[in-house]
Amino acid sequence: MTEPLTIWTYDWVPGGKSGPRGFVRDLRLRWACEEAGLDYDVRSVSFHHRGAEHFARQPFGQVPFLEDGDINVFESGACLLYLARKSETLMPRDRKGEAETLEWTIAALNSIEMVTVPWWFIGLSKGAENPLEGWVLQRLTHLEAVLAEREWLAAGRFTVADLLMADVLRVPKVKAAGDFPALKSYVERICARPAFKRAHDGQMAHFAQADPQS
Ligand SMILES: N[C@@H](CCC(=O)N[C@@H](CS)C(=O)NCC(=O)O)C(=O)O
Structure with missing residues (x-):
């Protein structure tokens, strides 16, 4: 059985009217997986403490990045094209x-x-x-x-x-x-x-769980 993909995002981002919840770029990856029916987990790196391990996987200390077994991909565009190679739903083969x-x-x-x-x-x-x-x-x-x-x-x-x-x-x-x-x-x-809504709801739930007050 193949391991699910792991989409990495922050554990928390500011909420409220001007906060980025609902717009953090892990949503792009969630959305692509939802469209393509690819299994994925979401895991977090600390927003406030970006350590060497984070920079080793995303050289700018940002999110998202994608883990697929022993392969790690950063840059949301690169992650999307990587996913598109797994599913014709995302990119035709001709x-x-x-x-x-x-x-x-x-x-x-x-x-x-x-x-x-x-x-x-x-x-x-x-x-x-x-x-x-x-x-x-x-x-x-x-x-x-x-x-x-x-x-x-x-x-x-x-x-x-x-x-x-x-x-x-x-x-x-x-x-x-x-x-x-x-x-x-x-x-x-x-x-x-519908895949957008699932991705968006998933991100909102992820951050709400970390910080139910905002
Ligand atoms: N070009 C990058 C941009 C990534 C990016 O701007 N990520 C934001 C979250 S959506 C971030 O981590 N911001 C915090 C920072 O830049 O320190 C990509 O598309 O993956």
């Missing part, structure tokens, strides 16, 4: 479908999240004009044009690229960045998938 899935998975990270995350961080300091505003709006405008014409990013069906792109776009600040109806309905559609 060369064209696979190439499209790869390009859009990397685009979610390297063309959208690479801009939205620093934009969001800069936006936390009130008052000053955000120098990345135009860049974010330009990227979302281009993506809007793509998603106005198609239901899925790659291969004409749901893939891990949709999972990742929707996870990048569902961040409240990004959703509120401008009027992008195709992006809005895309995120609603992808996040309405």
